[in-house]
Amino acid sequence: MDRPRVGELSPPDRLLMGPGPSDVHPRVLRSMSTPLVGHLDPAFVDIMDDVQDLLRYVFRTDNQWTIPVSGTGSASMEAAVANLTEPGDTVLVPGNGYFGERMAAMVERAGGEAVFVDAPWGEPLDPAAVEDAFDRHQPDIFGFVHAETSTGTLQPNVPELTSIAHEHDALVIADTVTSLGGVELRVDEWGIDAAYSANQKCLSSPPGASPLTLNDRAMDKVLARESPVRSWYLDLSLLQEYWGDERAYHHTAPITNVYALREALRLVAEEGIETRWARHRRVAGALKAGVEAMGLELDPDDDWWLPSLNAVRLPAGVDDGTVIDALLEEYGIEIAGGLGNLSGDILRIGCMGHSARDENALALVSALGNTLEALDADVDADAGASAARRSLKR
Amino acid sequence: MDRPRVGELSPPDRLLMGPGPSDVHPRVLRSMSTPLVGHLDPAFVDIMDDVQDLLRYVFRTDNQWTIPVSGTGSASMEAAVANLTEPGDTVLVPGNGYFGERMAAMVERAGGEAVFVDAPWGEPLDPAAVEDAFDRHQPDIFGFVHAETSTGTLQPNVPELTSIAHEHDALVIADTVTSLGGVELRVDEWGIDAAYSANQKCLSSPPGASPLTLNDRAMDKVLARESPVRSWYLDLSLLQEYWGDERAYHHTAPITNVYALREALRLVAEEGIETRWARHRRVAGALKAGVEAMGLELDPDDDWWLPSLNAVRLPAGVDDGTVIDALLEEYGIEIAGGLGNLSGDILRIGCMGHSARDENALALVSALGNTLEALDADVDADAGASAARRSLKR
Structure with a gap:
């Protein structure tokens, strides 16, 4: 427990062309050296409003419940899955990649049962296979990965998949971690009930505040839960008091990450x-x-x-x-x-x-x-x- | 869904003398504008090692499992509580402030039963009351708040409390959110099995990567759990593969927040x-x-x-x-x-x-x-x- 001798921070210069993080724009980096205001400061409340407006723009949604979750992409993923899954729910997840498996793991942590759509790794889900899985399992929720980072596979035909789910009265969760801000995605038009993402991919903001959007139908399910969400930190019924009109304290928001996300989203809006x-x-x-x-x-x-x-x-x-x-x-x-x-x-x-x-x-x-x-x-x-x-x- | 018109980020200049965040040192702010490397980059692995060493120094511990959790203070709090509490466990929590109540809420989300040490708000726990609560409830875990942010109360006599818990074969979790780096705290010497903190308080780093330390006794319990932790994101049995020797991918770390924490901890080490x-x-x-x-x-x-x-x-x-x-x-x-x-x-x-x-x-x-x-x-x-x-x- 002597004082550690640790030198100046000087990571090497990299060009980030992997599965994320991507390179961060100098304007976003600069925004992160902005001095902090408090998480309940009226000025921060305005910044929160800006971020929510900008997130709605990139998600192509009018959803009120559009927020950055206080963690990296897997936190917004678990927020979506854990809030919407009640113990005993059946959740249909994709069998065509690594992140479908992660979704299944999170469903089980939430007390749900995960069932898979059959599909080979590296191919998208076939609507017929989804239809078939619905008939077999009658799931309460259908999760799919819009852009599978493990295989480089884009899921086409999203509106067809969401229609199948809605005909069976199921909610749809979309993993848009590697698509938001980089690949065509239209949450409202495509009938997606909940979508989560990360900010270190196509938004190019450092990881730490991760986009999530839920429509009223999804949020109604969260607010009508019989058992509380199994994570207090990610419980949207509590978080809504902070990101909603009340602005009541739940936990301290990652202020600097919100600054960075705001700047990254401004760049998206400027570009179109x-x-x-x-x-x-x-x-x-x-x-x-x-x-x-x-x-x-x-x-x-x-x-x-x-x-x-x-x-x-x-x-x-x-x-x-x-x-x-x-x-x-x-x-x-x-x-x-x-x-x-x-x-x-x-x-x-x-x-x-x-x-x-x-x-x-x-x-x-x-x-x-x-x-x-x-x-x-x-x-x-x-x-x-x-x-x-x-x-x-x- | 028109492009929102959002102006340049320019929050007002504040002097932060509330319950956190505190003002961030210019060197820490500057570190946050450092371009990113990947979360599996060998250079980042070295940075992780530095942060772990520095955290051990401020916690006054030799614990191997000393890491920043990828979220704000409530995330490290829930990581401690949710990993150590198995469904059916009884957890004794302090009744003398707001954050004891939050601890109880998290215990219940984890499937445990929370019982309280009687104590008025604004006073510390009396060892006799703790002893009494142990006799009555035989808890598996004892959580206390070292520095209660809601009342401004410091808990003295920590070694006395941990001794009582250990005599009853219980693990001790300490909330050190408002003490770490600002008020005397000696994790190993005082017999604390697990402690969590935040970095926007006495460490003065922006919120988003939150200190957590567990000794082997606590980590053994986590690794021997019969049921999986109810949050995948906060599951230390998975996280240890990333922060341990394997350096295997679990989730993307909040890279910039880790940079900032490293710089903030360097300042602590420089000061002593x-x-x-x-x-x-x-x-x-x-x-x-x-x-x-x-x-x-x-x-x-x-x-x-x-x-x-x-x-x-x-x-x-x-x-x-x-x-x-x-x-x-x-x-x-x-x-x-x-x-x-x-x-x-x-x-x-x-x-x-x-x-x-x-x-x-x-x-x-x-x-x-x-x-x-x-x-x-x-x-x-x-x-x-x-x-x-x-x-x-x-």
């Missing part, structure tokens, strides 16, 4: 949400063109390609850890390997928020080509780099 | 923990001398006076909201009113971390005197200001 979706497609399109021209395969089909997270099949005989370490050490670029079932088979390359810029896609494709060539993999780095470059020509 | 405790007593001593000389009463006795949070009895006929608003609007100084049973009866004046400085104590005493005089309260503002000034003369 649809322009931002288009930018992600354009930059990630160059990345995709580059890796494919190099001779690598993108795991998901074009129909469910997820611009914000690209799952690239590893060439035969190449170890993922070697590639990841080389990119980090030699180029300062962070990417990641596969999770769960796809561990060791894929590289996960993010293209999110402030990281989704032309220069970053070009740097990534070139550095990846160099690295794989140095490992004697069967790739054509030049072809990759020029395809990425051509894709970005205006 | 015992010097810091002494500074809090000295500055808060001036504050206390000032308000008492003015003619106001401090709620707690000298024996359990809590330097970091001063509960000042309101003069007859003065409305707390009027005083609080005037200080905020006319002087930019934040203080707070009472919570729960003491609502409307007291003012809560913090003296924490970077806010605990001579000039702040002088400003607070003078501004409070002016405000009360303007409200025709029976106080002697001059006597208050000069007593505070004299108290700080070296």
Whole structure:
């Protein structure tokens, strides 16, 4: 218990092209050095209002209950799942990726029973399989992952899935962790009852205050619960007193993270949400063109390609850890390997928020080509780099 | 869902002398504008190690399981309570303040039964009452609040309380939210099995990553649980894989908040923990001398006076909201009113971390005197200001 000798904070400079966090815009970083006001200060209440308005804009929702949860993405995920799941509820979750499994784990912690929609990892849910699972299990809640970070799979046909759920009188929870602010998402128009997200992905704000939205139908269920939510910290029936009209103390909000989220969301509003979706497609399109021209395969089909997270099949005989370490050490670029079932088979390359810029896609494709060539993999780095470059020509 | 028009972030300048957050040191604010590295980056792993070492230093512990929880203070509180409480457990909690009641609420969410030590609000627990409660209830866990933020009461005799608990084979959880880094606290020497805190109080780091420490005896209970913890996000048996040797992904850590906590803890280590405790007593001593000389009463006795949070009895006929608003609007100084049973009866004046400085104590005493005089309260503002000034003369 001597005084530890700890030097100045000086983390290395990185280009963050993994599954998150993404690079943070200088304006957002600067906002975080703003001195604090109290969490009940009238000025902070105004800031809370701004953040709620801005979150509604990016979620495309009019939901009153649109707030940042005081934790990282898994906290808003558990807030959604734990508040809506009562002990004894059956919750249908997706079987096509790592985060569906996490949803199931949270359902069980909440006292519910998780049942799965059959679907292979790396493919979206088939509406017929969802319909089938509804007939078999009669779930109370249906959760799906809009953008599966573990496989780079986008879930198309969302309105079709929510219709099935609503015909069966179930609530719909959407995991929009890797889509919010980067990929087309329309909470109200698509009939999503509750959606949660993280802010270190396509919003490019440091993790710590995580978006959540619930419509009245979902919130009515929370407020009518027979048993209290199993987490006091995440209990929305208490939190609503702070984020609602009363502004009553529940817990201390992460003030600086709220400042940062506000600034990150202002940047989204300045760019325009649809322009931002288009930018992600354009930059990630160059990345995709580059890796494919190099001779690598993108795991998901074009129909469910997820611009914000690209799952690239590893060439035969190449170890993922070697590639990841080389990119980090030699180029300062962070990417990641596969999770769960796809561990060791894929590289996960993010293209999110402030990281989704032309220069970053070009740097990534070139550095990846160099690295794989140095490992004697069967790739054509030049072809990759020029395809990425051509894709970005205006 | 039009683009919200939200202007530049420009909260007013405040002097934070309430129950938290406290003012953040410029070096800590600056650390928050540091660009991010990933939460699994080898450089971040080193930063995690630094934070753990520094937390052990301020907690005065050698506990391996000393980590920042990814949320604000109530998250580390619920992490302690929810991990240690199994359904069916009886947990003895203090009846002398608001945060004992919160502890009871969390015990119940975890499936345990909360029983109370009888004690009036504003007084510490009497060891005899604790002994008596043990005999009556045979609890599995004993929780106490070392520094009760709602009443400004310090719990003396901690080793005596922990001995009683250990003789009855119970684990001890300490709420050190308003003591860690500001008031003498010795986790190992005093026999505390688990302690949680917040970082926006005497550590003066923005809320969002909250200290928690468990000794092996407590962690053994967590790892031997028969039923899983009711929150996935706060489950220490999963979190230990990230903060332990494996460094396996559980959830994304709040990277920037960890940067900030590291810098705030470096400042503590530079000052020296015992010097810091002494500074809090000295500055808060001036504050206390000032308000008492003015003619106001401090709620707690000298024996359990809590330097970091001063509960000042309101003069007859003065409305707390009027005083609080005037200080905020006319002087930019934040203080707070009472919570729960003491609502409307007291003012809560913090003296924490970077806010605990001579000039702040002088400003607070003078501004409070002016405000009360303007409200025709029976106080002697001059006597208050000069007593505070004299108290700080070296």
